[in-house]
Amino acid sequence: MLMTEEPEIRIFAIKTTAKQERAVVDSLYRAVLHDPSFKVLSVVSPDELKGYVLIEAAEPFARIAELIESVPSARVVVPGETKMEEIAHYLEPKPTVTGIDEGTIVELIAGPFKGEKAVVKRVDSNKEEITVELYESMVPIPITVRGDNVRVIDRGES
Numbered sequence: 001m002l003m004t005e006e007p008e009i010r011i012f013a014i015k016t017t018a019k020q021e022r023a024v025v026d027s028l029y030r031a032v033l034h035d036p037s038f039k040v041l042s043v044v045s046p047d048e049l050k051g052y053v054l055i056e057a058a059e060p061f062a063r064i065a066e067l068i069e070s071v072p073s074a075r076v077v078v079p080g081e082t083k084m085e086e087i088a089h090y091l092e093p094k095p096t097v098t099g100i101d102e103g104t105i106v107e108l109i110a111g112p113f114k115g116e117k118a119v120v121k122r123v124d125s126n127k128e129e130i131t132v133e134l135y136e137s138m139v140p141i142p143i144t145v146r147g148d149n150v151r152v153i154d155r156g157e158s
Contacts (some may be wrong), residue, residue: 096147
């Protein structure tokens with residue numbers, strides 16, 4: 001009886017041109033669609049990992065190096081494999097309200113008050129919402145917005 005061995009899944013880091021990570025991911029996707037002999041499971045570009053793209057594949061190093069030859073802005077495959085434990089923290093979603101505290105000055109970047117500056121009065125990490133009061137308002141009216149609808153201007157640290 002013939003037993004076929006399951007191929008080993010590896011994770012490689014690919015060095016890219018600065019600020020071209022998303023373009024490299026898109027190009028890798030198209031290259032794998034064009035040549036299905038490449039056994040690529042996933043390609044990710046975490047925001048915190050500037051200049052690199054991670055690729056999960058059932059391929060050896062040489063095949064991944066061959067794959068990126070046709071991808072513009074993909075420079076080189078970093079020698080060696082990456083372990084899941086080393087990249088797991090990049091794959092966990094971060095709450096959008098991380099780093100925003102009461103007293104922080106923010107600018108609203110979406111919604112009817114877009115462009116207005118406001119002071120954070122309350123942070124709800126569970127719902128990923130913050131309650132703010134507009135700076136220019138004559139009467140302080142609390143407004144609750146999603147954490148990704150604001151841009152931090154001043155953290156209020158002295």
